[in-house]
Amino acid sequence: MATAKRIRVLLAEDQTMLRGALSQLLELEPDITVIAQAANGREAHRMAREHAPDVIVTDIEMPEMTGLEFAAALKESDSKSRVIILTTFARPGYLRRALDAGARGYLLKERPASELAEAIRRVHAGLRAVDPALAAEAWGADEDPLTDRERQILQRAGDGRSSAEIATELRLSEGTVRNYLSEAIAKLGAANRVDAARIARTRGWL
Amino acid sequence: MATAKRIRVLLAEDQTMLRGALSQLLELEPDITVIAQAANGREAHRMAREHAPDVIVTDIEMPEMTGLEFAAALKESDSKSRVIILTTFARPGYLRRALDAGARGYLLKERPASELAEAIRRVHAGLRAVDPALAAEAWGADEDPLTDRERQILQRAGDGRSSAEIATELRLSEGTVRNYLSEAIAKLGAANRVDAARIARTRGWL
DNA sequence: AAAGTGTTGTGACGTTTGTCATGCGCCACG
DNA sequence: CGTGGCGCATGACAAACGTCACAACACTTT
Numbered sequence: 001m002a003t004a005k006r007i008r009v010l011l012a013e014d015q016t017m018l019r020g021a022l023s024q025l026l027e028l029e030p031d032i033t034v035i036a037q038a039a040n041g042r043e044a045h046r047m048a049r050e051h052a053p054d055v056i057v058t059d060i061e062m063p064e065m066t067g068l069e070f071a072a073a074l075k076e077s078d079s080k081s082r083v084i085i086l087t088t089f090a091r092p093g094y095l096r097r098a099l100d101a102g103a104r105g106y107l108l109k110e111r112p113a114s115e116l117a118e119a120i121r122r123v124h125a126g127l128r129a130v131d132p133a134l135a136a137e138a139w140g141a142d143e144d145p146l147t148d149r150e151r152q153i154l155q156r157a158g159d160g161r162s163s164a165e166i167a168t169e170l171r172l173s174e175g176t177v178r179n180y181l182s183e184a185i186a187k188l189g190a191a192n193r194v195d196a197a198r199i200a201r202t203r204g205w206l
Numbered sequence: 207m208a209t210a211k212r213i214r215v216l217l218a219e220d221q222t223m224l225r226g227a228l229s230q231l232l233e234l235e236p237d238i239t240v241i242a243q244a245a246n247g248r249e250a251h252r253m254a255r256e257h258a259p260d261v262i263v264t265d266i267e268m269p270e271m272t273g274l275e276f277a278a279a280l281k282e283s284d285s286k287s288r289v290i291i292l293t294t295f296a297r298p299g300y301l302r303r304a305l306d307a308g309a310r311g312y313l314l315k316e317r318p319a320s321e322l323a324e325a326i327r328r329v330h331a332g333l334r335a336v337d338p339a340l341a342a343e344a345w346g347a348d349e350d351p352l353t354d355r356e357r358q359i360l361q362r363a364g365d366g367r368s369s370a371e372i373a374t375e376l377r378l379s380e381g382t383v384r385n386y387l388s389e390a391i392a393k394l395g396a397a398n399r400v401d402a403a404r405i406a407r408t409r410g411w412l
Numbered sequence: 413a414a415a416g417t418g419t420t421g422t423g424a425c426g427t428t429t430g431t432c433a434t435g436c437g438c439c440a441c442g
Numbered sequence: 443c444g445t446g447g448c449g450c451a452t453g454a455c456a457a458a459c460g461t462c463a464c465a466a467c468a469c470t471t472t
Contacts (some may be wrong), residue, residue, distance in 0.1 A: 015294065015315045015316060016315070016316050016317060016318055017224070017314075017315045017316070017317060017319045017322070018224050020318050020320070021224065021231050022223075022227055024227075024319070025227050086223075088221065108223075109221045109222070109223045109224065110221060110223070111222060111223060112226050113223050113226040113230070147418060148418090158400070159400070159401075160396070160397065160400035160402075160404050161401075162397065162398065162459090172421090173420075173421060174458095175420090175423085176419080176420055176421060178458095178459070178460065178461085179420085181459085185460075186461090191367075191368065192366060192368065192459080192460080193460090194365070195365075196366075353447095353448065353449085354448095355450090368428070378449095379450075379451060379452080381452060381453080384428090384429065385432095385450085388429090388430055388431055388432085391430075398429080398430080399429080414472085415470100415471080415472075416470080417468100417469085417471095418468085418469085419467085419469105420465100420467085421465080421466080421467105422465085423462100423463090424462085425460100425461080425462085427458100428458080428460085429459080430458085431455085431457095432454090433452105434451100434452085434453095435450100435451080435452085436450085436451085437449090438447105438448085438449085438450105439447090439448090440447090441446090442445090442446105
């Protein structure tokens with residue numbers, strides 16, 4: 001035959017300008033076609049079920065449902081589509097969670113646009129496409145030491161909520177909330193709750 | 207003549223993938239050409255002096271020098287280039303500062319990619335190109351009520367630094383730092399320092 | 413069955429934070 | 443030339459925060 005079938009791609013990215021630009025560029029590739037686009041994880045999940053694309057390219061930080069949750073949901077439902085995470089953040093914790101969720105690729109938005117098409121081809125061919133520098137960094141990276149509760153509470157504390165507010169919201173006593181925060185601060189080697197939240201965020205644990 | 211001269215554009219954006227994608231798309235336009243690209247404000251400033259582009263498209267949040275500082279520096283040096291701010295953030299404070307710095311356009315990354323070329327044409331023709339929804343919102347927006355000192359201190363506090371640390375860093379007494387924070391908290395109607403920093407950030411005051 | 417881990421709670425203690433009153437020097441604006 | 447705004451400071455008090463010890467219960471792992 002003259003031309004092989006094009007690789008059918010679903011593109012999930014909340015920033016319209018980037019999504020549109022990448023989609024147009026990918027369409028210029030002879031062996032790739034963008035069959036669907038989504039602006040959040042939930043929409044993407046629906047479209048993935050409907051179209052069963054060969055490859056899914058998804059951002060992480062999106063409204064409604066993050067790309068990591070989306071990837072996990074796909075794995076759960078035994079989707080055949082292969083997932084590439086495309087994100088701004090070189091956080092070891094993100095990469096780890098992405099791979100746990102079955103992602104085959106992890107690409108940074110700081111890389112040239114040409115690498116995206118290349119990654120799509122690699123992943124479609126059954127290979128992996130993980131940013132090498134990040135992979136190396138993530139290798140020696142610490143595990144997330146936080147428990148679920150600690151994470152919940154740290155999120156809210158980093159947002160400016162007081163112990164009392166957090167306690168009410170989560171139906172806990174105020175002392176308990178302070179205990180968790182104290183634990184989290186110690187585990188992260190932070191100086192206080194805000195510092196702890198900042199540290200957890202930069203490592204992709206929050 | 208057969209073809210008019212193309213509009214010469216400088217593109218400043220730190221995210222390589224977006225910069226590359228937009229640049230390629232703009233090159234597809236018959237009346238636009240991207241003569242230079244920069245990954246931060248300082249680089250952009252150098253290139254603007256060197257190439258004197260017709261239109262400059264710049265992100266705000268970049269390393270070394272922000273797009274707003276860059277625009278202000280251009281205004282200072284009587285540059286003939288017209289500036290379009292291209293950013294993720296629909297913060298009234300950013301728009302205000304952008305216009306103060308002489309920007310002719312303010313476009314959100316949430317808009318379709320096609321609008322960028324349109325904005326470039328409008329601005330090159332001497333018109334303005336400001337996101338209408340944002341302009342309306344910014345109209346009734348409050349001025350930044352913070353003094354320089356309050357801003358400095360609030361930034362650091364929002365980052366998890368203690369009053370004592372901030373005092374040392376800025377050569378102030380600890381009491382003074384607490385006073386400024388108290389003032390800022392009151393002005394912003396916040397519950398505490400972290401809440402205040404969050405509020406100031408979302409309004410583009412930080 | 414024992415050990416470990418996570419969740420939740422209490423009480424007590426010292427530190428940090430937020431508020432308020434008050435004061436002084438400086439500079440710009442009318 | 444005063445008046446007000448800003449920067450900076452001190453002292454004092456109440457509230458919030460961070461730490462520690464200790465304890466109970468559920469659940470998993472060994």
